[in-house]
Amino acid sequence: MAKRGACTEGSLVYRAPNSAVAAGWPKVLAASFLPGALEAVFPDETVAVARTGMYSLRFVHCDASLDVAAEGKTIWKNSRGYGYLPGRMAPLLAFYGVMSLAFVALAAFWFLRYARFWREVVPLQNFVTVVIALGMVEVTTWYLDLAEFSESGVRPAGTTFWAATSGAVRRTVSRVLVLLVAKGYGVVRPTLGGGASAGARVAGLGAAFFAASEALEVSEHVGAVSDHDHAPTRRLFLVLTVAALDAVFICWIFSALSRTISKLKARRMAAKVETYRRLATSLTIAVAVSLGWIAFEVHFKSTDGYQSERWRVAWVIPAVWQLISFALLCAVCLVWAPSHDSAR
Numbered sequence: 001m002a003k004r005g006a007c008t009e010g011s012l013v014y015r016a017p018n019s020a021v022a023a024g025w026p027k028v029l030a031a032s033f034l035p036g037a038l039e040a041v042f043p044d045e046t047v048a049v050a051r052t053g054m055y056s057l058r059f060v061h062c063d064a065s066l067d068v069a070a071e072g073k074t075i076w077k078n079s080r081g082y083g084y085l086p087g088r089m090a091p092l093l094a095f096y097g098v099m100s101l102a103f104v105a106l107a108a109f110w111f112l113r114y115a116r117f118w119r120e121v122v123p124l125q126n127f128v129t130v131v132i133a134l135g136m137v138e139v140t141t142w143y144l145d146l147a148e149f150s151e152s153g154v155r156p157a158g159t160t161f162w163a164a165t166s167g168a169v170r171r172t173v174s175r176v177l178v179l180l181v182a183k184g185y186g187v188v189r190p191t192l193g194g195g196a197s198a199g200a201r202v203a204g205l206g207a208a209f210f211a212a213s214e215a216l217e218v219s220e221h222v223g224a225v226s227d228h229d230h231a232p233t234r235r236l237f238l239v240l241t242v243a244a245l246d247a248v249f250i251c252w253i254f255s256a257l258s259r260t261i262s263k264l265k266a267r268r269m270a271a272k273v274e275t276y277r278r279l280a281t282s283l284t285i286a287v288a289v290s291l292g293w294i295a296f297e298v299h300f301k302s303t304d305g306y307q308s309e310r311w312r313v314a315w316v317i318p319a320v321w322q323l324i325s326f327a328l329l330c331a332v333c334l335v336w337a338p339s340h341d342s343a344r
Contacts, residue, residue: 012060022051042072052087054311075153083150088314093150095319096143102326103136110333117338124185125338127177131329134170139322141166157222164217172210174325175249176202178332181279182256184263205248212241250287257283275335282331286324293320 002009012028027047031040049055059070077084085093110132114121141163149155179202216238257280264273297317300310 012062054087077153084153085146085150088311089146089149091315092319093143093146095315095322096139096146099139099322099326100136100143103132103139106330106333107132107136110337113338117340120340121338124181125336127173127180128332128336131170131174131177132333134166134173135326135329138163138166138170160222161218164221165214168210168213168217171213171325172206174329175209175246176206178283179249179253179256181332181336182253182260184256184260205245205252209242209245209249212238212245216242253283254280278335279332282328282335286328289324293324
């Protein structure tokens with residue numbers, strides 16, 4: 001091939017792109033091993049990227065008998081204000097900023113009602129206050145995590161860990177809260193019923209969900225800057241575990257809701273029946289939207305979503321999960337906002 005002029009001996013053979021837009025790519029940087037040397041050094045290079053897209057760095061060597069390792073670092077930076085954030089993460093910085101403001105607005109609404117009717121506040125509403133506080137901490141910590149990553153180029157492991165942990169705590173407390181409401185705690189009866197075993201079952205399910213959710217969030221986010229999943233089997237196991245525990249929560253919640261509504265109807269408590277019906281409607285909508293979004297996420301990630309142009313909208317997947325959770329929390333806040341007859 002070299003004698004025919006088709007290539008240069010000792011140089012990498014590659015196919016140049018046909019598109020005029022991609023002219024000059026790929027960029028090929030060479031490093032040669034001197035006779036008897038075990039190390040070769042690449043010079044420091046700055047590559048100007050003029051077109052938005054997905055770029056990969058590949059190390060290629062042509063002797064399969066050699067065991068070659070690469071050591072060093074690459075620095076990727078966006079010159080248009082996004083700093084060091086990867087393209088698929090950049091929109092999340094603004095999203096979490098908006099979500100922080102949304103939680104502030106929700107907290108202001110809840111605090112005003114809480115302060116106005118503080119004599120009528122019941123334990124259930126204290127739980128809701130905790131969930132709102134956890135949500136504020138979660139979205140604010142994610143914002144700080146991404147802001148520091150964008151500014152420094154290094155993802156802060158400590159901030160990311162606390163963001164992941166606060167998210168796992170918030171999701172666990174939210175599910176336990178809805179389950180307690182569905183069982184009638186604080187609204188229909190002052191206890192869970194069923195003695196200590198009922199509380200132990202709820203606590204056990206909550207602890208299991210937190211452990212699985214925490215493991216998934218930490219493995220998925222802490223120190224993660226790559227678009228590629230390097231441990232897909234472990235991630236699949238954790239995803240399936242969290243999904244199974246979520247399914248247990250959902251089945252238990254709807255079963256408890258059905259029994260509670262039946263009891264209220266038998267006692268002819270029309271106002272409480274209507275309140276629980278609104279909650280059931282909100283939960284049904286949230287579950288239906290979640291199932292639809294799960295199907296979309298599976299399709300998106302199973303069809304190489306990050307390598308195609310769809311990486312631009314990859315940020316929407318975690319964003320929609322946040323919006324579903326926030327919408328359900330708003331529904332609970334509206335249905336169970338402190339009022340002049342909360343205690344009754």
